[in-house]
Amino acid sequence: MMAEGARIDHSVILDFIPAGTKVLDLGCGDGSLLVKLVRQKAVTGRGIEISEVGVRSCIAKGLTVMQGDIDKGLRDYPDNSFDYVVLNQTLQAVKKPDVVLSEILRVGKKGIVGFPNFAYWKMRFYLFSYGRMPKTEFLPFEWYDTPNIHFCSIVDFREYCAKNGVRIEKTVYLSTDRGGRVLRGVRPNLFAENAVYLLSAGR
Amino acid sequence: MPEGTEGKTVPHSKQPGSIGLVEKQFYTFCEPPHEMELASGAKLGPITLAYETYGQLNRDKSNAILILHALSGDAHAAGKYEESDKHPGWWDNNIGPGKAFDTDKYFVISSNVIGGCQGSTGPPSINPATGKEYGLSFPMITVHDMVRAQVHLIDHLGIGKLLAVTGGSMGGMQALRWAVSFPDRVIASIPIATTSKLSPQGIAFNEVGRVAIMADPNFHDGDYYGKTVPREGLALARMIGHITYLSDDSMHEKFGRKLRGKKSFGYNFNVDFEVESYLRYKGDTFVHRFDANSYLYITKAIDYFDLSLPHGSLVKAVEGTNTKFLIVSFKSDWLYPPYQAREIVKAMMINGIDVTYCEIDSRYGHDAFLLDEGEMSKIITNFLANVAESNGILEAAST
Numbered sequence: 224m225m226a227e228g229a230r231i232d233h234s235v236i237l238d239f240i241p242a243g244t245k246v247l248d249l250g251c252g253d254g255s256l257l258v259k260l261v262r263q264k265a266v267t268g269r270g271i272e273i274s275e276v277g278v279r280s281c282i283a284k285g286l287t288v289m290q291g292d293i294d295k296g297l298r299d300y301p302d303n304s305f306d307y308v309v310l311n312q313t314l315q316a317v318k319k320p321d322v323v324l325s326e327i328l329r330v331g332k333k334g335i336v337g338f339p340n341f342a343y344w345k346m347r348f349y350l351f352s353y354g355r356m357p358k359t360e361f362l363p364f365e366w367y368d369t370p371n372i373h374f375c376s377i378v379d380f381r382e383y384c385a386k387n388g389v390r391i392e393k394t395v396y397l398s399t400d401r402g403g404r405v406l407r408g409v410r411p412n413l414f415a416e417n418a419v420y421l422l423s424a425g426r
Numbered sequence: 427m428p429e430g431t432e433g434k435t436v437p438h439s440k441q442p443g444s445i446g447l448v449e450k451q452f453y454t455f456c457e458p459p460h461e462m463e464l465a466s467g468a469k470l471g472p473i474t475l476a477y478e479t480y481g482q483l484n485r486d487k488s489n490a491i492l493i494l495h496a497l498s499g500d501a502h503a504a505g506k507y508e509e510s511d512k513h514p515g516w517w518d519n520n521i522g523p524g525k526a527f528d529t530d531k532y533f534v535i536s537s538n539v540i541g542g543c544q545g546s547t548g549p550p551s552i553n554p555a556t557g558k559e560y561g562l563s564f565p566m567i568t569v570h571d572m573v574r575a576q577v578h579l580i581d582h583l584g585i586g587k588l589l590a591v592t593g594g595s596m597g598g599m600q601a602l603r604w605a606v607s608f609p610d611r612v613i614a615s616i617p618i619a620t621t622s623k624l625s626p627q628g629i630a631f632n633e634v635g636r637v638a639i640m641a642d643p644n645f646h647d648g649d650y651y652g653k654t655v656p657r658e659g660l661a662l663a664r665m666i667g668h669i670t671y672l673s674d675d676s677m678h679e680k681f682g683r684k685l686r687g688k689k690s691f692g693y694n695f696n697v698d699f700e701v702e703s704y705l706r707y708k709g710d711t712f713v714h715r716f717d718a719n720s721y722l723y724i725t726k727a728i729d730y731f732d733l734s735l736p737h738g739s740l741v742k743a744v745e746g747t748n749t750k751f752l753i754v755s756f757k758s759d760w761l762y763p764p765y766q767a768r769e770i771v772k773a774m775m776i777n778g779i780d781v782t783y784c785e786i787d788s789r790y791g792h793d794a795f796l797l798d799e800g801e802m803s804k805i806i807t808n809f810l811a812n813v814a815e816s817n818g819i820l821e822a823a824s825t
Binding site for chain 2: 281291
């Protein structure tokens with residue numbers, strides 16, 4: 224759940240996904256990523272979105288979308304029914320991230336997960352200096368009224384993957400510090416604002 | 427209102443978005459000895475279907491949309507027969523130039539069902555074998571039978587493939603049955619406020635309605651034509667039905683505990699509350715336009731409907747359909763609750779079917795599909811535009 228901004232993460236995801244594949248976008252929102260995938264990559268795209276407003280925007284874009292809760296909805300999909308299952312900027316908003324992550328790699332041959340890094344330096348600075356829950360341009364919510372309930376850092380996520388046999392095939396770190404570009408440097412856990420992972424089941 | 431028309435009544439046919447004056451048409455088929463064999467094994471023929479059409483069929487006959495009505499509906503879905511008609515057709519808010527089912531683009535067909543009483547073959551029709559009304563000798567019918575009869579009509583109109591089939595409630599059941607049983611004839615299906623099978627609660631309400639009709643002393647085993655009709659029973663059935671079409675919220679909003687034309691309780695059994703008055707009015711007006719036997723037959727067809735038959739499971743039943751679906755439910759609809767729509771969506775998802783699902787946050791209960799608040803029509807407009815575009819249908823007029 225990120226406010227609208229430069230969607231460099233979308234270009235990264237578009238680069239990850241080969242043309243003509245079958246893609247499920249979880250928490251597809253207004254369909255802005257899915258519509259790019261369908262138009263630019265000719266994927267067979269499906270979306271799941273919890274809000275009626277999001278679903279209506281997707282329909283207006285000509286997308287196939289189901290109104291549903293991804294915390295409940297994935298168990299009905301057969302194994303490997305999609306080439307790619309995308310969870311972009313939604314991991315932090317689900318009730319059971321571990322269940323959703325394992326379902327992504329059951330339903331999809333590969334998973335793409337993008338999330339805001341809570342250990343990003345501005346977050347650390349905000350918490351350290353002001354002693355309050357960080358608010359940023361992209362995460363502008365008050366602590367008591369936010370869809371984001373499960374933040375994690377890049378280190379946390381990597382550790383989760385290692386422990387749960389999730390293979391990280393590709394990683395792209397993003398930072399808005401210099402115009403929302405891909406970050407090529409050291410210490411992504413400190414300097415990356417967002418991370419996008421291409422994942423597959425390790426076993 | 428445009429300048430200069432103030433104070434004058436704009437004729438319905440001249441109002442923007444109105445399809446204007448329309449005409450009911452009839453098609454008769456399955457003449458003996460080519461009767462239609464029904465799901466029950468009984469045979470029916472000849473069969474007449476009443477229908478109406480709006481808009482123009484394009485040259486390659488690819489822009490046809492079939493509208494399917496609910497329990498008490500009929501073929502008169504849009505427009506008026508005469509300027510002086512009090513009300514237009516039942517889905518006039520969605521059918522017409524520039525509306526969701528845009529008659530500038532699409533050729534819209536609205537078909538009545540067999541078993542009905544609004545011009546199609548049903549219990550009040552004359553059985554040619556006896557020269558008398560069928561009454562309860564009319565064979566039992568199913569939603570599948572209704573659809574199979576409509577296939578004859580679509581053949582007659584020379585349409586190979588319908589761009590879309592759609593309807594709410596029992597109309598949604600038909601829209602599902604069309605897509606599942608005749609997948610090659612349907613490009614897109616829009617089932618609204620419907621289910622793959624009615625809940626026991628729904629069957630229970632239908633049964634109470636039927637018992638009310640059959641308990642009416644004027645019912646005479648359905649043989650009441652030319653005599654006093656079982657109006658009390660039919661009115662009661664309709665009153666019960668109307669309760670199930672509303673929601674707790676919509677009743678609060680529509681009636682509250684307001685009294686009808688009085689400031690204090692009457693302390694008798696006459697109408698005190700607005701809601702009582704509404705139900706009585708709905709019951710009383712219904713008996714003038716609907717046949718009690720038809721009510722029995724159609725409610726039974728609704729109860730019998732089970733999309734999973736004869737395959738045994740919903741997942742198997744929807745397998746192999748190429749139809750694109752838009753399924754719509756309403757959050758406050760407790761007669762056809764959203765969880766039932768989600769079951770259909772789930773079975774379709776498992777089959778990889780192109781299904782879009784939207785749960786509209788309306789407070790108006792089951793009736794929401796008739797009371798357009800704009801959301802549903804917008805969704806339908808956009809969905810249809812996409813279907814039409816990907817099937818190369820742009821403008822009916824330009825062909």
